[in-house]
Amino acid sequence: MLLTQLRKLLLPIVLMFPVFANAEDAMTQFSLSDQSRWDYFSDQVMGGVSQGRASFEQVAGQPVLRLTGKVSTANRGGFIQARTKLDEALPADTRGVILNVRGNDQTYFVHLRTSGTLLPWQYYQAPFEVTQDWQEVRIPFETFVASGGFLRETPVSKAVRSLAIVAFGRDHDADLSVRAVGFY
Numbered sequence: 001m002l003l004t005q006l007r008k009l010l011l012p013i014v015l016m017f018p019v020f021a022n023a024e025d026a027m028t029q030f031s032l033s034d035q036s037r038w039d040y041f042s043d044q045v046m047g048g049v050s051q052g053r054a055s056f057e058q059v060a061g062q063p064v065l066r067l068t069g070k071v072s073t074a075n076r077g078g079f080i081q082a083r084t085k086l087d088e089a090l091p092a093d094t095r096g097v098i099l100n101v102r103g104n105d106q107t108y109f110v111h112l113r114t115s116g117t118l119l120p121w122q123y124y125q126a127p128f129e130v131t132q133d134w135q136e137v138r139i140p141f142e143t144f145v146a147s148g149g150f151l152r153e154t155p156v157s158k159a160v161r162s163l164a165i166v167a168f169g170r171d172h173d174a175d176l177s178v179r180a181v182g183f184y
Contacts, residue, residue, distance in 0.1 A: 028094075029182035030084055030163070032056065032063040037084050041164075042069070048077020052167070052174060065178045067108075071167045080174060081111065083164035090183055094157035096140040099165075100180035103130035108176050109166040110139055114159040116151055123147050123164075124155045130176060138184065157183070 031037060033056075040054040052069015069080045097110050108130060111123040124144035128137045142154050163181065167174030 028090070029180055032065050032179065032181070038065065038082050039084070040080070040082055042080045043072075043075075043077030046077070047075050048072065048079070049074050050077050050080050052080035054082035057177075059177070059179065062179050065165070065181075067165055067167060067174055067176045067178070069167065069174050071170065071172050071174055073169075073171055078170065079166055079168045081164045081166040081168075083111075083162055085162045086160060090157040090160055092158055094141075094160075094183045096138055096143075096184055097126070097163065098180070098182055098184045099128065099137045099139075099178060100134060101128070101130050101137055101176060101178050102132060102134045103176040104173070105131055106167075106172060106174070106176075108174075109168045110144075111164040111166050111168075112144060112155050112160050113162045113164075114152075114155050115161060116159060117147075117161075121147065122151060124151070125166075125168075134179065 035056045038054060042052060043050045050069060050071045052067065055066050057064045057066055065082055067080065067082050071078060071080055107127050110126050113123050117123055124146055126139045126144045128139060141157060144155055146153060165176065165178055167176065
């Protein structure tokens with residue numbers, strides 16, 4: 001109980017810094033205040049009809065990435081996403097992805113691209129659930145699944161080149177807010 005209260009008290013302060021350490025481990029965090037680091041993509045790049053947007057908002061004085069839209073599997077489509085590239089390789093002891101998210105009680109995904117994902121349709125994918133309340137989500141690298149047979153079974157931390165937050169794979173309305181994203 002005390003740990004939960006302490007975490008709620010300190011989380012707004014901790015999220016303002018690009019790199020921080022907590023009692024468990026260190027986290028490298030992407031900046032959500034630099035909008036130029038994030039690109040929006042949809043299945044329209046391949047003829048799909050999904051529509052959406054990635055917008056940047058302030059919530060309680062903090063920058064938040066918000067992914068909204070209508071995902072459609074029509075025309076062999078089915079995704080909208082916001083993606084950022086890494087400036088440098090992750091440390092070899094990096095264990096996974098960490099997010100602080102809320103949304104519309106749906107399943108969303110993180111997609112990782114690595115030095116081995118050469119084709120545009122190659123990635124590693126892991127799902128995560130959101131509720132209407134802010135929550136921390138940790139996704140270990142070993143839970144990511146390769147999109148095809150020519151990739152390693154799981155991603156290697158030092159090979160990760162980009163991270164995407166994705167609404168994917170089924171017809172639905174997307175509404176996902178991210179106030180922290182990084183690696184632990």
